Amino acid sequence: MKRDLALLLGILLALLAALLLWALHATLALEPGPRLAELASARLEQTGVSNPVTAVLLNYRAYDTLLELAVLLAALLGIWSLGPAPAGYQRSGPALAALVDWIVPLAILAGGYMLWVGGHAPGGAFQAGALLGAAGVILRLSGEPSAGLPGEPAQRWLVVLGAGVFALVGGGLLASGFGFLTYPPGQAKWLILLIESAATVAIGVTLTAAYVGGRPGSGTAHNGTGQSRTVQR
Amino acid sequence: MADLLILPVLVPLLGGLLATALPVRSALVGTLAALATSLSGLSITLLVWLHGDLGTVLGGWGVPLGIGLSADGLSAALLAMASLVALAISIYAGSYFAGSAQARHFWPLWLLLWSALNGVFLAADLFNLYVMLELLGLSAAALGALTGKREAIAANLRYLLVGLLGSLTYLLGVALLYTAYGTLDIGLLGERLGPTPIAATALALMVSGLALKTALFPLHFWLPPAHANAPAPVSAALSALVVKASFYLILRLWTELFAPITDIGAATLLGLLGAGAVLWGSWRALRAQRLKLLAAYSTVAQIGYLFLFFPLLASLPPGTARDDLFAACVLMALTHGFAKAGFFLAAGLVQQKAGHDRISELGGVAQRMPATTFSIALAGSALVGLPPSGSFIGKWVLMRGAFETGQWWWLPVTVLGTLLAAAYVFRVLSRAFGLEPTPLQFVTNARTEIPALLLAFASVALLGLAAGPVWAVLGFGAAPA
Numbered sequence: 204m205k206r207d208l209a210l211l212l213g214i215l216l217a218l219l220a221a222l223l224l225w226a227l228h229a230t231l232a233l234e235p236g237p238r239l240a241e242l243a244s245a246r247l248e249q250t251g252v253s254n255p256v257t258a259v260l261l262n263y264r265a266y267d268t269l270l271e272l273a274v275l276l277a278a279l280l281g282i283w284s285l286g287p288a289p290a291g292y293q294r295s296g297p298a299l300a301a302l303v304d305w306i307v308p309l310a311i312l313a314g315g316y317m318l319w320v321g322g323h324a325p326g327g328a329f330q331a332g333a334l335l336g337a338a339g340v341i342l343r344l345s346g347e348p349s350a351g352l353p354g355e356p357a358q359r360w361l362v363v364l365g366a367g368v369f370a371l372v373g374g375g376l377l378a379s380g381f382g383f384l385t386y387p388p389g390q391a392k393w394l395i396l397l398i399e400s401a402a403t404v405a406i407g408v409t410l411t412a413a414y415v416g417g418r419p420g421s422g423t424a425h426n427g428t429g430q431s432r433t434v435q436r
Numbered sequence: 437m438a439d440l441l442i443l444p445v446l447v448p449l450l451g452g453l454l455a456t457a458l459p460v461r462s463a464l465v466g467t468l469a470a471l472a473t474s475l476s477g478l479s480i481t482l483l484v485w486l487h488g489d490l491g492t493v494l495g496g497w498g499v500p501l502g503i504g505l506s507a508d509g510l511s512a513a514l515l516a517m518a519s520l521v522a523l524a525i526s527i528y529a530g531s532y533f534a535g536s537a538q539a540r541h542f543w544p545l546w547l548l549l550w551s552a553l554n555g556v557f558l559a560a561d562l563f564n565l566y567v568m569l570e571l572l573g574l575s576a577a578a579l580g581a582l583t584g585k586r587e588a589i590a591a592n593l594r595y596l597l598v599g600l601l602g603s604l605t606y607l608l609g610v611a612l613l614y615t616a617y618g619t620l621d622i623g624l625l626g627e628r629l630g631p632t633p634i635a636a637t638a639l640a641l642m643v644s645g646l647a648l649k650t651a652l653f654p655l656h657f658w659l660p661p662a663h664a665n666a667p668a669p670v671s672a673a674l675s676a677l678v679v680k681a682s683f684y685l686i687l688r689l690w691t692e693l694f695a696p697i698t699d700i701g702a703a704t705l706l707g708l709l710g711a712g713a714v715l716w717g718s719w720r721a722l723r724a725q726r727l728k729l730l731a732a733y734s735t736v737a738q739i740g741y742l743f744l745f746f747p748l749l750a751s752l753p754p755g756t757a758r759d760d761l762f763a764a765c766v767l768m769a770l771t772h773g774f775a776k777a778g779f780f781l782a783a784g785l786v787q788q789k790a791g792h793d794r795i796s797e798l799g800g801v802a803q804r805m806p807a808t809t810f811s812i813a814l815a816g817s818a819l820v821g822l823p824p825s826g827s828f829i830g831k832w833v834l835m836r837g838a839f840e841t842g843q844w845w846w847l848p849v850t851v852l853g854t855l856l857a858a859a860y861v862f863r864v865l866s867r868a869f870g871l872e873p874t875p876l877q878f879v880t881n882a883r884t885e886i887p888a889l890l891l892a893f894a895s896v897a898l899l900g901l902a903a904g905p906v907w908a909v910l911g912f913g914a915a916p917a
């Protein structure tokens with residue numbers, strides 16, 4: 204009985220998928236209407252960056268990106284509200300520790316490069332922040348309970364840094380008469396770089412803190428004596 | 437002036453960031469930000485009322501490259517309701533969470549939720565709406581799980597996943613529209629959209645995704661446990677405001693963007709689902725053992741009424757009769773916002789005092805809190821649709837519309853739903869007429885009881901006796917006498 208139901212459900216889902224594929228096919232077969240991509244490339248010179256993706260994320264549709272940063276923050280706040288962080292992992296052996304000592308600085312360095320290169324080639328705050336986050340995850344896995352993050356007060360300021368600088372730049376521009384997130388000509392590049400730098404740090408810290416998996420402070424603050432509680436993988 | 441449209445989104449966002457960074461002061465930061473947000477929302481409503489529709493495009497690129505913000509009568513009406521209800525919830529929450537560790541988690545998430553809510557009401561861009569819906573759903577689910585109890589976390593994890601499914605389905609529709617028409621701006625898209633199979637597929641995807649998020653029967657299964665297990669101020673926000681955001685979007689897309697392809701058949705389908713919601717939700721509310729579960733099922737039913745308007749709107753030509761129906765639908769949504777928020781806030785006080793919310797054992801507690809019981813009675817009368825509440829006018833226009841368009845089958849649904857609502861409201865109120873001693877003072881805790889009372893009062897008096905402004909904000913002629 205249950206299998207019959209599963210089969211029926213499967214068939215219905217397959218039909219739905221076929222319908223959607225047909226709709227997509229029919230859409231793609233249409234006469235291509237005006238596309239935003241050409242328009243976006245045509246006005247790329249005025250955006251302050253030469254990478255079209257960065258231009259879309261930080262200039263044309265900067266408002267969306269600001270809210271994406273808020274989404275990231277909301278996810279972390281949700282994780283924090285559910286309880287303290289679990290204890291970290293066992294300290295790594297000398298071989299892994301030596302490797303980590305190499306990889307983490309390299310990841311941070313590569314993150315900085317990604318941030319800068321985003322202005323004219325693939326890269327940008329999200330990629331750079333992901334590298335910083337990866338560095339934090341590696342630290343946590345190798346037995347550093349704080350994953351390289353500072354204490355709770357500093358951590359809280361760091362996770363709001365991205366959306367905060369973004370919103371303040373937007374609000375500042377609004378107050379000085381340009382309109383919300385409307386960069387004055389000639390200053391777009393530096394404002395975007397400022398926002399992206401802040402966002403990189405915030406994304407890196409947020410991803411790491413999300414991986415740590417709970418409120419900083421109380422739970423993670425086991426100091427050497429907490430070794431017995433550490434999880435072994 | 438249109439530049440100010442960003443403020444109802446920006447102010448709570450900045451407040452939420454500051455409340456995150458300063459956890460010890462989060463209640464103070466949160467309350468101040470709530471006041472400022474409410475003020476910014478109300479000023480936008482006032483501007484729309486005085487000067488008509490507002491619109492701007494962020495970033496100085498113009499559409500279609502930039503993201504548009506716009507406020508018309510519909511946005512303004514919901515923005516005003518959200519501003520007032522959310523302010524009352526904030527004042528209540530300041531006292532409800534006082535001295536509890538939950539406060540520092542509540543304020544940042546609450547302000548982010550409010551920012552997303554205002555963002556939905558003001559957005560003029562389909563993808564921006566998706567981002568707003570994501571922020572709204574994520575912060576709502578996190579807030580719903582704040583008590584940390586097992587059932588609350590389970591219910592809200594389900595809520596989160598259902599919400600994600602809903603927004604991704606919506607996004608799929610947006611992607612189809614963008615591929616076919618090359619723009620995300622609602623205004624531009626409206627000019628290009630024709631009755632094609634692609635537009636119909638996009639409509640079906642977007643509306644079903646949003647119907648899931650707005651808990652339209654039979655997609656309501658996630659709502660009762662999620663709303664009933666949240667802390668009281670959060671339940672109020674989820675039931676009064678969050679489901680309204682996706683309903684607002686359905687109403688807007690259905691009557692504006694997709695107007696060329698929505699016909700009476702599709703609208704009747706929505707109406708039938710609404711009828712199912714009215715009957716099933718009211719019945720389950722009547723059978724509920726717990727006060728907050730009753731309120732949650734009542735939300736399912738009240739959402740159902742809003743969808744009964746769709747087949748009537750579809751069968752009327754543009755004109756006064758259709759305007760009246762549209763305004764009545766909005767009026768019912770607004771009334772439910774005030775009434776349900778007031779109901780949940782009052783129910784939360786009863787629960788706090790009694791330590792439980794089992795309806796059969798509430799007698800003594802309810803009697804010791806006259807103001808709270810009065811709030812439940814007022815809000816309840818608005819849920820039933822007794823005069824002079826806003827939903828009385830709403831149901832009146834609904835039933836008149838059903839008569840005039842010959843769709844008489846919506847009448848028994850409305851009547852039956854109203855009777856069931858009266859039954860479940862009086863089932864609660866009958867508990868307050870026991871033999872226990874009644875205290876001399878009416879209000880026992882001003883900071884929590886007054887917001888609940890004001891909300892309940894607004895749903896009955898403000899929107900009932902003074903429904904005219906709703907018509908005026910929506911840009912229609914005088915309200916029906």
